[in-house]
Amino acid sequence: MxxxxxxxxxxxxxxxxxxxxxxxxxxxxxxxxxxxxxxxxxxxxxxxxxxxxxxxxxxxxxxxxxxxxxxxxxxxxxxxxxxxxxxxxxxxxxxxxxxxxxxxxxxxxxxxxxxxxxxxxxxxxxxxxxxxxxxxxxxxxxxxxxxxxxxxxxxxxxxxxxxxxxxxxxxxxxxxxxxxxxxxxxxxxxxxxxxxxxxxxxxxxxxxxxxxxxxxxxALQQDLREWIARAPKVNCEWETLGRTYQRSLVDLAALRFGPLSVAGAIPAAGLPWFMTMFGRDSILTCLQALPFAPELSRTTLRVLATLQGSRFDDFREEDPGRILHEMRYGESAAFEEQPHSPYYGSVDATPLFVVLLDEYERWTGDAALVRELERESRAALRWIDDHADLVGNGYIWYERRNTDTGLENQCWKDSWDSISYRDGRLPGFPRATCEVQGYAYDAKVRAARLAREFWGDPAYADQLEREAADLKERFNREWWVEDGEYYAIGLDAEGRQVDTLSSNIGHLLWSGIVDTDRAAKVAEHLVGPRLFSGWGVRTLAEGEVRYNPIGYHNGTIWPFDNSFIAWGLRRYGFAEEAAQIADGIIAASGYFDGRLPEAFGGYHRDLTKFPVEYPTACSPQAWSTGAPLLLIRTMLGIEPHEGHLAVDPRLPVGVGRIEVLDIPGRWGRVDAFARGRLKMEHHPD
CATH class of the missing domain: 2.70.98.40 (Glycoside hydrolase, family 65, N-terminal domain)
Structure with missing residues (x-):
């Protein structure tokens, strides 16, 4: 029901x-x-x-x-x-x-x-x-x-x-x-x-x-049958995972729509408020779904490229090279009573556009699309350097120019009170958040590969690699909170650390910007008692002044957030910790009939025995629908490697056997298998 x-x-x-x-x-x-x-x-x-x-x-x-x-x-x-x-x-x-x-x-x-x-x-x-x-x-x-x-x-x-x-x-x-x-x-x-x-x-x-x-x-019936038939088959002894995977496939099919005149479909963000194109949400959903539905990425990249910013417009917060945040088609957009026609007020969609293009090519070998979108990719990278650095210190910052209807916080945690100091105060503007710097680092590293291998520009590749290395060195020096041994969620305009402990640090692992000698401490925080509830990683750590287990971005658990955190943990070799997060999120999905909501309460698992619903969460929501797909990829350690598919599984304790059949990619279609250890630790199945 x-x-x-x-x-x-x-x-x-x-x-x-x-x-x-x-x-x-x-x-x-x-x-x-x-x-x-x-x-x-x-x-x-x-x-x-x-x-x-x-x-x-x-x-x-x-x-x-x-x-x-x-x-x-x-x-x-x-x-x-x-x-x-x-x-x-x-x-x-x-x-x-x-x-x-x-x-x-x-x-x-x-x-x-x-x-x-x-x-x-x-x-x-x-x-x-x-x-x-x-x-x-x-x-x-x-x-x-x-x-x-x-x-x-x-x-x-x-x-x-x-x-x-x-x-x-x-x-x-x-x-x-x-x-x-x-x-x-x-x-x-x-x-x-x-x-x-x-x-x-x-x-x-x-x-x-x-x-x-x-x-x-x-036609709708046939389309759904074909969609499911194209997707890999997941067979497993963990019944909750099997049900959740099937639910995710169907919900992702439901959220597809075809904007503009571009062939194919992209994922709408979520029901009921966000049944439209969102740059950030669509890109992250495509990243989650790449091993299962790579065609979504191709269409999404083309549509976002078509609508890429080309001028300066304060009302829409548009800049040349900027990737849109949100597109609307109703009366208020038509009469410019709100700016979503489209609106460009996010700072993460632009670097993530480059990240998705590279990851898509790694999976599919679609060099033609990489060459087709070279101009748009270069424009996105120029935006990072020329328009996003509002302070002049080499980071991506944001401060809304549309002060009537624009978003105050233009990162994924976009509610008004989501970025705060330890004492609960809110920083002034402009602001910079940590995960966006990681995205920028990742975009430059990936674009260097594209420039060298596909765009025929090794000098540009060298330049991007130097810029990425410099960004990584400065970031690790200026964002590390010494007395807590984690990265600050943000910087204020004076360069002071916005020093709360948050889930954002997991995205830093995913992007690769974390120095290797600090990764273990970051992983320890992510699965420690302040951030990890047993169901998942909270958006804000317990004990912070603004922590609230049912606060939208201040203590709830977001399945999408956790899926990228788990992916980041695997990147740095913390397979056990990634499996722990996957176990909690998939177990929680069983209480939502396999349909993970946008967010749920951050109460500890021992306190509630079941995940507490967040009252206004979107359901279905695209990047929550994609979370189980990315967690499957993470648990099995599925990664493209030198034109082939590498598999390095690490499953949660007691989940039994998992097999993923017919994984599509540049290698054709291949299978992946894994078996978990037998010991049972608070697992519902």
């Missing part, structure tokens, strides 16, 4: 959030309804039979894009054998379809008045999220003999909800109805379709996505 009895079905950036009856009754500030491209196209969708609401018996999540609801008349508190059954079967896929079936179990015929109340407030997703609905355009309703058209118009921004029915319906301004007589044991059904086109010039409808009926739904 979905959390809070809400049912979620989605396909790309089209999704429905409804009650367990299938009804939608959205307030202006609730993320329920039918959404597409950041606009709510249905805010009311309520079924009644003879004026009576229906009671849910059960619902089935058939696939990520469809669900079935079983209902009867009458309230649950006085349920008797029902004489009617009502089945609502629903699917999304660019549009919305509902098959409504009613069965008469009575020995007598029945006369039924069936009605669906329908309305659309065309709320922008930002209006829903910010709990402010302030529509400045005009609404209109066109009742036609064979359809109901609900519309909203503001200048050239025009959206419509078009409702049709296969059975003859009486349409009115508030919905539509049927008068039906059912004989004993007879059934009645109709197919209702809701289309959500953009209305172009001259009233022309521009459809958004594949229609779900007929061959469109068959």
């Amino acid at each position: 979905a959390q809070n009895n809400m049912v979620r079905i989605l396909d790309g950036n089209t999704f429905v959030v409804c009650e367990d009856t299938g009804d939608i009754e959205a307030t202006p500030t609730e993320p329920t309804g039918l959404f597409a491209n950041d606009t709510r196209f249905l805010s009311t969708w309520v079924l009644t039979v003879n004026g009576e609401r229906l009671n849910p018996l059960s619902y089935d999540d058939l696939q990520y894009y469809e669900a079935r609801f079983f209902l009867v008349p009458g309230a649950a508190t006085h349920y008797t054998d029902a004489k009617l059954s009502v089945i609502r079967e629903r699917a999304v896929g660019g549009s919305f379809r509902e098959d409504l079936t009613i069965l008469n179990h009575d020995e007598q015929p029945v006369e039924l008045e069936i009605r669906i109340d329908a309305a659309a407030d065309f709320a922008d997703l930002f209006e829903v999220k910010d709990e402010i609905l302030n529509k400045k355009g005009e609404f209109y309703t066109n009742v036609e003999p064979d359809r109901l058209r609900l519309g909203y118009r503001r200048g050239r921004f025009n959206r419509e909800t078009v409702i049709t029915s296969s059975a003859a319906a009486r349409f009115d301004a508030r919905g539509f109805a049927y008068s039906v007589r059912l004989e004993p044991n007879e059934r009645w059904s109709t197919r209702i379709e809701v289309h959500t086109p953009i209305v172009g010039p001259g009233g022309r409808h521009v459809p958004m996505g594949v229609r779900v009926h007929g061959t469109g739904q068959l």
Whole structure:
């Protein structure tokens, strides 16, 4: 069952959030309804039979894009054998379809008045999220003999909800109805379709996505079968891991969408707030999924390159060479009431773009894409040196230029209070965070390889390697907190250390910027009692002033964060510690039916016995969906090496045998096998 009895079905950036009856009754500030491209196209969708609401018996999540609801008349508190059954079967896929079936179990015929109340407030997703609905355009309703058209118009921004029915319906301004007589044991059904086109010039409808009926739904089914068939097969004795892997594959399929005119798909960030393109989230998800779905990386790199910054724009915080943070398609973006058209306010997406390009080539051998994106990669590297160093000391800094709606913190921990000193104070701006410097180091090291092997520029490669070495030396000298023996989460504008202990230090291991003689101490902190809860590594260490086990970035556990920390630990040879983190995160997934949320509580495992849900976490979320994939890679020690796939497994204690079959890459398809030690240590399976 979905959390809070809400049912979620989605396909790309089209999704429905409804009650367990299938009804939608959205307030202006609730993320329920039918959404597409950041606009709510249905805010009311309520079924009644003879004026009576229906009671849910059960619902089935058939696939990520469809669900079935079983209902009867009458309230649950006085349920008797029902004489009617009502089945609502629903699917999304660019549009919305509902098959409504009613069965008469009575020995007598029945006369039924069936009605669906329908309305659309065309709320922008930002209006829903910010709990402010302030529509400045005009609404209109066109009742036609064979359809109901609900519309909203503001200048050239025009959206419509078009409702049709296969059975003859009486349409009115508030919905539509049927008068039906059912004989004993007879059934009645109709197919209702809701289309959500953009209305172009001259009233022309521009459809958004594949229609779900007929061959469109068959295409979705076939696409999912092919997606799963292409992915490696994971067979294991650890049942939780097997279930979580399958759930991750399906959720990742659900989050795919195809922006612009680029062939292929990229992962949307997460439901409900982030069903769109995010530079950082998409890149990190692609890195996680490389051994399982490398095609996502190719499309993501091309799309981000197409939208790479080319000018200076303070409103969008755009610079030449900068990779976007977020792209939106709703009313507020269209009228520049917020800057996401696109918005460039992140400092990590740009170096990570180069990191992904190199890692993608290492896996796939796709030299053509590396050459195709040389100009964009060089521009990203120039941004690091020419535009990101706001202080002039060789680090990447951030300070928002859009002071009205821009992000204050432009690292992955982007909530307002996520970067703090030990005493709880917040530093001023500009700020620099440690993991971003690691990304910049990694980007230069990787770009040096690309320049030498593919771009025919050994002099540039030498330059990048010198710059990377200098950055590493300065970083290890200036960011190391001597009295705690860890790296500061940040620096303030005066060069003082922002000296809290945080999960960010694990990303430094992943990037390779940590001096070898300090890596053991970093690993010790990551699996020590202040950071590691038993379920995973907390975002902020217990004992820090701002620590809160259910604070968004100040003590919760983020599965994506942990997957990269585990990868970093493996890089420096700490296989046991990486396996410990993998064990905790995968074990936690079993309590979420295999679907890891965006974040969960940082309470210690011995205290709660189960992971505590974070109330507003996105689910599914792309980089949480990708976390089990990267953890599988980490546990098996799967890495591309000199054109081949190297395997060096180290499994958590007691998980038994794991095999990953048909791992795709430049080597073709190969298999990897591992067996864990037999001793059992607090493992749920």
